[in-house]
Amino acid sequence: ETGVTQTPRHLVMGMTNKKSLKCEQHLGHNAMYWYKQSAKKPLELMFVYNFKEQTENNSVPSRFSPECPNSSHLFLHLHTLQPEDSALYLCASSQEGWKVLSPQPQHFGDGTRLSIL
């Protein structure tokens, strides 16, 4: 149990579907992240939110739309995805900011395995 829960664990969708990935953290962290992991590639940072505000968008196509309603929940809305978007999508959280005396590691969920038909 990592304290970061992602649902669903697996998702198969067609290119014209709309679906959402959900992430919830129970660690009291203020920063949340979406990563994409494709085969034989390093984890690619997609988005960063700190206290619900987006602080990083790593040139992600607009067919991926993040939403962070509060510090505990993060969504990734998917629309008209492409086959190359098939990957493992990982959510992470960490404690950041001026109250933190030293850097803190990120805690990851188990990911959503996404397959685009």
Next chain:
Amino acid sequence: DQQVKQNSPSLSVQEGRISILNCDYTNSMFDYFLWYKKYPAEGPTFLISISSIKDKNEDGRFTVFLNKSAKHLSLHIVPSQPGDSAVYFCAARATSGTYKYIFGTGTRLKVLA
């Protein structure tokens, strides 16, 4: 351009021996480094970290060494156990400003019983 590199995609070690996983980085602004372990069908799990003000950090069987002049870090596992078989990722970050972590491609460690 990959700022964090793990040049060995895989490593096999006999149980009880030392496992040494290596990581190189190019960005001199990086000042915080981490190692994660990942089992199949699970997310990465934080293992150990080191700040650039240190050159060694130890936690049980795991020790991370940092050589800032060479921009190199390594993870030593002694003694290696079959349960250590997993993919190991190193990650780096510049703590001023952004919360952006850069990950390597991972090294698959297999500990043979």
